Amino acid sequence: MLLQMDSITKSYGSVTANSNVHFSLRKGEIHALVGENGAGKTTLMRILYGMESPTSGEIQLNGKPVSLGSPADAIKHKIGMVHQHFMLFPTFTIAENIVIGREPSKGVGFDRKAAAAETERLGKQYGMLVDPWKKVAECSLGMQQRVEILKVLHQGAEVIILDEPTGVLTPLEVKELLIAIKGLAAQGKSFILISHKLQEIMEVADRITVLRDGKVTGTVEAKDTNVEDLSRLMVGRDLVHISRNETNRGKLVLEVSNLSVNGAGAKALLREISFDVAEGEIVGIAGISGNGQSELIQSISGLLKPDKGMIKLLDHDVTGAPVGAIRACGLAHIPEDRYQWGVAKDATVTENGLMGHARKHQKYGVLSGSGIRRMVGEWVTRFGIKTGSLSTKAQFLSGGNLQKLIVARELAQKTPFLIAAEPTRGVDVGAMEIIHGELLNKRDERGAILLISSELTEILKLSDRILVMYEGQIAGELDASSATEEQISLLMAGGKAVG
Known part of the structure; x- marks a missing residue:
């Protein structure tokens, strides 16, 4: 197993965000993490990315315990995270955003041509082509999502956490992203996908873990479940079908x-x-x-x-x-x-x-x-x-x-x-x-x-x-x-x- 999170508990005073959570990830797997708002999904991933420290529990990579005290620690251990709200500099070019923190130099200055060349190489390698010279402010949200993923790949990430990656994308951009994720997984990258969109999860995930009130209510193979069963695990009941009455248009x-x-x-x-x-x-x-x-x-x-x-x-x-x-x-x-x-x-x-x-x-x-x-x-x-x-x-x-x-x-x-x-x-x-x-x-x-x-x-x-x-x-x-x-x-x- 590539990644193991064992007995993870996170408490904030009297509030328990995660309670004895077990989560694992295989190499080349897309493992979805779903649950209601406030179920503890993002907290669990913030712990994995070093943004929070668990109250108790252990994280193992390749069978060895690791301590992740900061995002820098996570990146050193080849864990990257693309946040729900993009963390890009709008006035910088795509290449400048991708290499930030690991900028190629020429003498004492920043080598922009080398940054652009590296961006083009990454895009071709992972099938996510971008224009390295284009400013992020001029990019669609779908393109910005692609830049964020290329940025964590440039950092050497083998485990990539995606927090609500399709929340602001158009239907076409969603399809393109899901294809890209599958392609990267086929090349050996491992994904943890946080999403509320169960139909998309069913299209792309290998396994699915459901959290409710900070606890795991189930981990299932995607091929063995459906949207209705996942919904029931998430909310603890069957959802009510809402019907729409005929309109009675007035003034x-x-x-x-x-x-x-x-x-x-x-x-x-x-x-x-x-x-x-x-x-x-x-x-x-x-x-x-x-x-x-x-x-x-x-x-x-x-x-x-x-x-x-x-x-x-x-x-x-x-x-x-x-x-x-x-x-x-x-x-x-x-x-x-x-x-x-x-x-x-x-x-x-x-x-x-x-x-x-x-x-x-x-x-x-x-x-x-x-x-x-x-x-x-x-x-x-x-x-x-x-x-x-x-x-x-x-x-x-x-x-x-x-x-x-x-x-x-x-x-x-x-x-x-x-x-x-x-x-x-x-x-x-x-x-x-x-x-x-x-x-x-x-x-x-x-x-x-x-x-x-x-x-x-x-x-x-x-x-x-x-x-x-x-x-x-x-x-x-x-x-x-x-x-x-x-x-x-x-x-x-x-x-x-x-x-």
């Missing part, structure tokens, strides 16, 4: 007319966008990241002032209005990037929950602490948010639990209109079930929802109508009841819908 809530946003260059970010969302419907927007979805969200929510067009919310012209004014008109917003737009990381769970709800919990300018804590506590229970306490800072919550807090906070606004951008990004199957159910409940209660998601299965499952964006325009509109992934993918790539 218009959002009207967008001829909306345009100019970019820094000659190419517009949004071009003559027009659509509407009515009471009792979910309008889904699909598209490859970078085709104008972010600018559309920001224009509607007040974060970006459009150059042309009109946005009406409940018959109020809110074009270019401040964020506060638009929210006061009846908008709630689950943002696409929870860290940049959704939370204050240094604020507590309670303080983050209070955002947008302060007026409801004050009298004569004084906030009701007990009322606020009761409200947030109800969300914690209802959405299964795992946190040490309501006083825990947001930065110490797992990404999925943070997402659940934001979703709960925005749904609790009970506004007529909701923008739900990537509402289930990084959450487990149990939380996804809850969030999907809540969105459909809001729609059935006459709410209007604009859903933006990179997950086509989510778009098809929740939407009544589907709009597809391509190069800043609406490339087509489909009825969700008859739309297929193939039709949507074709429009996403700039083709025309057929059938």
